[in-house]
Amino acid sequence: MTELSLHILDIVKNSTKAGAALVEVDITESTARNVIEITITDNGCGMDEEFLKGVTDPFKTTRTTRKVGMGLSLFKTAAELTGGTFDITSKVGEGTVVKAVFVRDSIDRQPLGDMASTMVTLVSGSESTDFVYRHDFNGNVFEFSTVQVKEILGDVAINTPEVLAWINGYIEEGLQEIVAENI
Amino acid sequence: MKSLAELEQIRNRMANKINVRNEAGEEGNTRIVVGMATCGIAAGARPVLTAMMEEIEKRNITNAYVTQTGCVGMCKYEPIVEVYGADGTKTTYIKMDAAKAVRVINEHIVNGNVVAEFTIGSDK
Numbered sequence: 001m002t003e004l005s006l007h008i009l010d011i012v013k014n015s016t017k018a019g020a021a022l023v024e025v026d027i028t029e030s031t032a033r034n035v036i037e038i039t040i041t042d043n044g045c046g047m048d049e050e051f052l053k054g055v056t057d058p059f060k061t062t063r064t065t066r067k068v069g070m071g072l073s074l075f076k077t078a079a080e081l082t083g084g085t086f087d088i089t090s091k092v093g094e095g096t097v098v099k100a101v102f103v104r105d106s107i108d109r110q111p112l113g114d115m116a117s118t119m120v121t122l123v124s125g126s127e128s129t130d131f132v133y134r135h136d137f138n139g140n141v142f143e144f145s146t147v148q149v150k151e152i153l154g155d156v157a158i159n160t161p162e163v164l165a166w167i168n169g170y171i172e173e174g175l176q177e178i179v180a181e182n183i
Numbered sequence: 184m185k186s187l188a189e190l191e192q193i194r195n196r197m198a199n200k201i202n203v204r205n206e207a208g209e210e211g212n213t214r215i216v217v218g219m220a221t222c223g224i225a226a227g228a229r230p231v232l233t234a235m236m237e238e239i240e241k242r243n244i245t246n247a248y249v250t251q252t253g254c255v256g257m258c259k260y261e262p263i264v265e266v267y268g269a270d271g272t273k274t275t276y277i278k279m280d281a282a283k284a285v286r287v288i289n290e291h292i293v294n295g296n297v298v299a300e301f302t303i304g305s306d307k
């Protein structure tokens with residue numbers, strides 16, 4: 001993976017595969033603390049303690065098409081390469097929290113990349129799942145929520161091309177704004 | 184600035200022409216499937232998917248829709264796009280990128296000509 005946003009896409013896909021009704025993506029960027037913290041919280045099926053222990057081992061997967069899983073171990077490695085940390089907690093029947101902390105100015109830290117594309121891909125891929133994306137840049141916060149979007153849309157489907165194009169622009173502009181406010 | 188008010192306008196426009204664009208999954212539509220497992224994402228499936236969605240929106244194509252799937256089982260050919268025609272045909276495009284994706288929309292979906300050079304058979 002070449003962007004943090006691609007890891008996020010992949011990790012959130014685990015959540016939707018686990019049957020989550022709601023997935024929250026929280027990103028906190030702090031130049032003062034020199035970190036980018038990414039937390040993905042879902043209310044999917046969860047994992048038991050024993051499975052969880054080995055879950056960042058690439059040989060742990062419930063997929064049947066190939067013997068190795070790799071999404072979580074790739075994300076963990078990417079965080080640890082920067083000198084950051086990785087943590088996953090889960091409870092069967094309740095859900096899962098994945099948290100990765102990246103050292104912001106590490107030369108090994110991948111760029112955040114295109115979060116608007118990641119969210120549009122997620123929304124169009126699982127229209128019945130709700131997604132909340134919160135991005136805090138040095139205390140300026142942007143938030144996107146499909147709950148709010150669906151309320152406005154009524155019976156118009158969220159994955160119609162016109163709506164997805166709007167979501168893309170809304171997130172792009174929202175992120176530009178919280179970064180610009182800082183300069 | 185994109186606003187929620189603008190979303191409301193889109194909603195009103197869509198509600199008025201609800202039958203213009205066929206529902207995804209409706210019979211007679213072409214289904215485009217992009218492989219979005221970890222290996223697909225790592226190989227560049229996301230820009231392939233968004234390029235196709237943008238082209239469909241831009242050209243106001245109403246008889247095709249894009250969906251995602253997990254593993255297609257052929258890592259080395261990712262990003263993979265499968266096109267299921269309304270007539271029951273299946274075309275598998277491999278090693279895709281955003282520019283190729285736009286060509287598939289224009290040549291295959293709009294004009295009905297398979298882009299043979301991107302299909303799995305031509306990768307020899």
Ligand SMILES: Nc1ncnc2c1ncn2[C@@H]1O[C@H](COP(=O)(O)OP(=O)(O)OP(=O)(O)O)[C@@H](O)[C@H]1O
Binds near residue numbers: 014042060062073
């Ligand atoms: N949010 C989650 N909720 C429930 N189970 C999960 C979650 N995330 C991961 N898992 C479990 O952990 C396994 C490993 O996940 P990982 O993303 O590393 O690999 P994978 O999804 O199996 O394959 P890949 O991501 O490479 O396509 C999954 O197969 C799944 O069983």
Ligand code: FES
Binds near residue numbers: 066258
């Ligand atoms: S894991 Fe690569 S195509 Fe399935």
Ligand SMILES: [Mg+2]
Binds near residue numbers: 010011013014069221
């Ligand atoms: Mg995965």
